[in-house]
Amino acid sequence: MKLGKLSLVAVMALGTSAFAIDNVKVNGEAKLWYQTSEYSGLGAGATTSQDFFDNTSNSMADVKLSIGATADLAQSLSAGIKVTALSTLGLENNLVGATPAAKRGIDGVDHQTTGDMTSLDDQSWTEELYLAYTAGKTTVKIGRQALNTPLAFTETWNVVDNTFEAAVLLNNDLPDTTLVAAWVGKHNGVGVLNSGRGSTVAYNGKFGDFAVNGAYAAGAVNKSIPDTAIQAWYYSVDDVATAYWLQADAKLMGMVNLGVQYSGMNPDDTSLTLGTAAANHRDTDMFAVKGAVDVAGVNVYAAYSTVSDGSIGFANVATGDKSSMYTTLGSIYMDGEIVAAPDTDAWKVGASTKMIPGVTLSASYCEAETGNNGGTATTVGGASTLNTDFSAWDVVAATKVGPVDLTAIYTQFDKDVKADDLTDKTTDTLRIIASLKF
Template sequence: MKLVKMSLAAAVLLGASAFAIDNVKVSGDAKLFYGTDDHGTYSMLDKDSSYADTAVRVGVSGDLLKGVSFGLTGYGVSTLGLENNLVSGIWSGAHTITPANANTAFGNPHTVDSTGVQVNDAAWLGEAWLATTLGKTTAKIGRMTLDTPLAFTETWNIAPNTFEAAVLINQDIPDTTLVGAWVGKGNGGAGVVGSKGTFNTFVTDGAYAAAIVNNSFKPLVAQAWYYNVVNVADAYWLQADWDCQLIKGVKVGAQYADMSPKGWVGSATPDSKAWAAKLAFAGVENLNVSAAYSSVDNDGALKVQNVATDLQGAAQSKLYTETWWTYGEVGAPSADSWNLTAEYDAKNIAKLGAYYTHTKNSNNDYRMNELAVTATKSFGPLDATLAYINTDFSDTDSVNTLQAYLTLNF
């Protein structure tokens, strides 16, 4: 008897044909991320100051019948044993460590004392959703990515967090989109994805969200979001982005957020409020530059950042001033921050980026400066990015970081 080998993509397409599933699309990628720095007494390229990981994503989508579509996406992460030879750190929080009581310090990214330690592979189904459209109303339910101001999928890490949710979108009102959502579970955690990619109750008891996005005045996109994070906080996010017609290439943005604690956080705890403004210019071919400023109230209990991955730790923020790498700073209580960004597409050479963020926290006179410089180029299906980051903290020595990101698309 011959052993027949079949790729996952081929198996899916064969199954789709057998069950008359239409418009089937298969996509995915394989990633290798590496980073090293000179924190503390370590030098760059030292095993104990370096971190690496690999990941694979395979996604399938299609139409089950007219007006009903589906999507499935699987993720897997593995260090390929690099922690035993070249690095002592990992990117994804989905890994588990053997023995379980090994000395670990969870940060951004995770670091591990790898002496006698095995970092275990992990695989999980990150997306499994059904969607249907009736008129100008679309409903989607299941596991999915989300992109909202205070609860979203973070894509900077080697594998993203996702949610178990139900989303309803309506566009019957001209130039207006209405959104309603219930988020019941998520797999976010330190290192973006929690252990084994397991889905747990979102925050403590789930969350509701509602939004209105309006574009009646064509140069302006205005959005208003309300969140009820059950037993944690009520939150609001207002944002307006204006494509200025008076000066070609100029764009102006404004943001305001208010997170009002309740439940286990304490209803008497002061609100976390923040505002931000941004001025951008894209009037020169292939060049985009911007300047942004944000300010967070002094006495809030919660950080103005993604509540889906790390409620009070180092999660990413949607504030205009967010850093390129050192998350958890600009959204902290009493943080005043500004950011300068320049991106240039040097055709046939690389896409270049320079990002500078300064944050001052008046509660403890703490300061942080981050400069990141990046170069990205595609070689057919292979995307490659090199990054240099200098992070200067007022309470410790500055840290230099080098990172390499390789993504093979298929």
């Protein structure tokens, strides 16, 4: 396994006295990620012969080891580094036939479907490497880092996380308000703004240009109203699109949670990414609401969302996969690829509880209906099929065994194409994640 980059952590730790580096903190995570699926229905095609636990492409696994460190270099100046190694540990010879991440190049080439299968090789890369400077209530962070904004963010559900090369400024001078300004130059996600949907992180963690010429973002999060958070974001992705995101979340009487989201995506007609076709430059709007209540140790919630016709949906632009919309949270399949796609209406209900000591249980059901998107399918409009109904159950159990966090997810996902039954498909999936943080 290519672990040479881990020496950087050792250098930082051993050099504390020679370079007057203080407050060194080392942390890490070992994670085992496994998923297996079975299919039924005419749409399953050649995959109908694949059952749970086959060592073919319907079963995926990877093992990750990440080690990071932070340190104070000087007064108000700190640094951080995190390196990641990824391996199948030979599981593909016995248990699995594919990997869940780092299998598609930043150029969009899938290293598993092309036959070279290099994604099964050991991989390693520097996930984070940044400097941070604080003056008063203002912090500037420059370098490779995780981001958390509604339309461009780091996803943590997979075996490895996507990150960005960016400059971020945070300011808290205004009462109860955080102001954010960011420029993003590169990233290692495989998403809608470069080469289409992929597998969260590019092969070998390789970084490439974010869209055409990078992107700018500005945001404000205000908590002046008790138990209420209001946020507003604006994005400008050069030669691709501008976008905005508005959201308000409030807690009433200590037990009722309400939320509302509204967002707009406005493609740029000069975009080199979207192409010149007029159908690829239509504005898209999104509206979503949710309500939740805590009753007798159980949290019950409901959410609804609608996305208009348009060219670009509201999935994470870095990956094209997950989304910040209320109706997409906590689902394996009912996420940004379907629920956040243009011309899609969705509703979701769910519940979670910790009544069993040491165990968190949750379950949700979601339905989504995708129309014909104005009669035009676009290159980045979403992975969902036109004029199709989708539904899914997701059941999750999470616990801790000693120092190890364990999560098991079972989902049944149905795809119903209205035009015929030839592509209808039911997918049952089991996902198991074991994580040891240190």
